[in-house]
Amino acid sequence: MVPSTPEIAVIGAGLSGLACARKLAKAGLRFKIYEASDGVGGRVRTDHVDGFRLDRGFQVFLPGYPAARKILDYDKLDLRPFFRGADVFHAGSLRRLADPLHHPTQALRHLWDELVPWRDKWFTLLLRLDLRGVREVPRAMTEQKTEDFLRDFGFSDVFIDRFFRPFFGGIFTEKDLRTSSRMFAFLFAMFDRDGSTLPAAGMQSIPDQLAAGLPKESFRFQCPASAVAPGHLTLETGEVIKAQHIVLATSEDMAVRLLPHSGPTRMPHSRSLTCMYFATDQPLPQDPILCLDGCGRGPVNHACIVSNVSPDYAPEGQKLIAASILGAPSSTDLEKVVRDQMATWYGSSAHQWRHLRTYQIRNAQPESRQLKVGDTPASAILSPGLYQCGDYCEDVSINGALLSGERAADAVIASSR
Numbered sequence: 001m002v003p004s005t006p007e008i009a010v011i012g013a014g015l016s017g018l019a020c021a022r023k024l025a026k027a028g029l030r031f032k033i034y035e036a037s038d039g040v041g042g043r044v045r046t047d048h049v050d051g052f053r054l055d056r057g058f059q060v061f062l063p064g065y066p067a068a069r070k071i072l073d074y075d076k077l078d079l080r081p082f083f084r085g086a087d088v089f090h091a092g093s094l095r096r097l098a099d100p101l102h103h104p105t106q107a108l109r110h111l112w113d114e115l116v117p118w119r120d121k122w123f124t125l126l127l128r129l130d131l132r133g134v135r136e137v138p139r140a141m142t143e144q145k146t147e148d149f150l151r152d153f154g155f156s157d158v159f160i161d162r163f164f165r166p167f168f169g170g171i172f173t174e175k176d177l178r179t180s181s182r183m184f185a186f187l188f189a190m191f192d193r194d195g196s197t198l199p200a201a202g203m204q205s206i207p208d209q210l211a212a213g214l215p216k217e218s219f220r221f222q223c224p225a226s227a228v229a230p231g232h233l234t235l236e237t238g239e240v241i242k243a244q245h246i247v248l249a250t251s252e253d254m255a256v257r258l259l260p261h262s263g264p265t266r267m268p269h270s271r272s273l274t275c276m277y278f279a280t281d282q283p284l285p286q287d288p289i290l291c292l293d294g295c296g297r298g299p300v301n302h303a304c305i306v307s308n309v310s311p312d313y314a315p316e317g318q319k320l321i322a323a324s325i326l327g328a329p330s331s332t333d334l335e336k337v338v339r340d341q342m343a344t345w346y347g348s349s350a351h352q353w354r355h356l357r358t359y360q361i362r363n364a365q366p367e368s369r370q371l372k373v374g375d376t377p378a379s380a381i382l383s384p385g386l387y388q389c390g391d392y393c394e395d396v397s398i399n400g401a402l403l404s405g406e407r408a409a410d411a412v413i414a415s416s417r
């Protein structure tokens, strides 16, 4: 084998690897990206199935994310907003929870609905005021579990269970709400500030936009790395690549596998998620809104008629529905149980919906109960010439992935001078 010698090797073309490469390119540095799969995006990818666009696991993009604001061209993403609020399934029907600032008429109409106890309405207002100025993860804030934070703030168990648990449980991919309150505060502020959206043509538009700014020849796809050490990396094919700087931009468990170890290693835990996509041409509600399991029976935690948010997700005359289940249940009658539950939310036509595809994502998010306090570029340096980035290095989100990619690039640039 003839060893190739890029100045910098980036392993992984997810959002963190792409953000890192983008900054290296801007600094005029020479790099190659080695990606195990056949394309860019990592956990943010969209498949085309029978004219539908299926994100690999339903997810949303928060335009308030500071790193994303800086890096992405929002106009080109053509972001389509969700309704500010949610429909919560409780006591046998979907009940609307509307943000009074954005949908005052609807909020007024549902003001007397006992879904939200009065004291929780008041505490929601206080929380919004409290977190109004939050623009990044508030690392100075005392860290506790989100559930404890909400209780200490004054929210009732009833409201936590009906709203916070399914809503933030869906975002954290865990319903115990054991994720850091700092992460909660950040995400709450982001939702409050600019709401949530989907790019019109699918989540894949985000990594595609980042990749479009990089030279095509800088990518090597279907090139999984099998080991990494300062100065070189080895691909699964046995090819050895020498590089002065190597950036590990994989998921956390893969980074642990790739790095040299002197003793036994503890594999990091991750959280899994299952997403079932269905299609129908039958009439369905038309609002671009997220529906939540407010009674905690499951198995679906949240669902959405995705084509109501962006019609480009489905062919003309069709609707696309995403039903998300936390974890990776293996029961053989899962589809039937999901249809039964969806029939109680959206009507009996759910029994006839066409099943398009089910995604089971075993490492949707790393288990990051405590956020790492790695704020400086130095945190990206593993050893001289070896760097890491990825959502697990920052806050677990699209924002964290972009931010940590840029920080790794800063560290490489600083040591290349």
Ligand SMILES: Cc1cc2nc3c(=O)[nH]c(=O)nc-3n(C[C@H](O)[C@H](O)[C@H](O)COP(=O)(O)OP(=O)(O)OC[C@H]3O[C@@H](n4cnc5c(N)ncnc54)[C@H](O)[C@@H]3O)c2cc1C
Pocket (backbone or CB within 6 Å): 011, 012, 013, 014, 015, 016, 017, 034, 035, 036, 037, 040, 041, 042, 043, 044, 056, 057, 058, 059, 060, 061, 062, 171, 223, 224, 225, 226, 249, 250, 251, 254, 273, 361, 363, 364, 365, 389, 390, 391, 392, 396, 397, 398, 399, 401
């Ligand atoms: C279903 C789901 C829903 C989500 N919902 C949201 C949401 O609503 N909002 C939000 O902000 N975030 C959400 N997230 C989280 C967000 O998508 C991730 O935090 C972010 O995309 C992580 O990017 P990354 O670059 O750190 O890692 P990854 O996207 O995992 O990228 C790592 C890359 O490395 C490649 N790779 C792995 N091993 C190797 C190897 N040996 N050699 C070469 N390449 C390798 C992988 O193929 C991949 O392309 C969600 C994630 C999932 C899965």
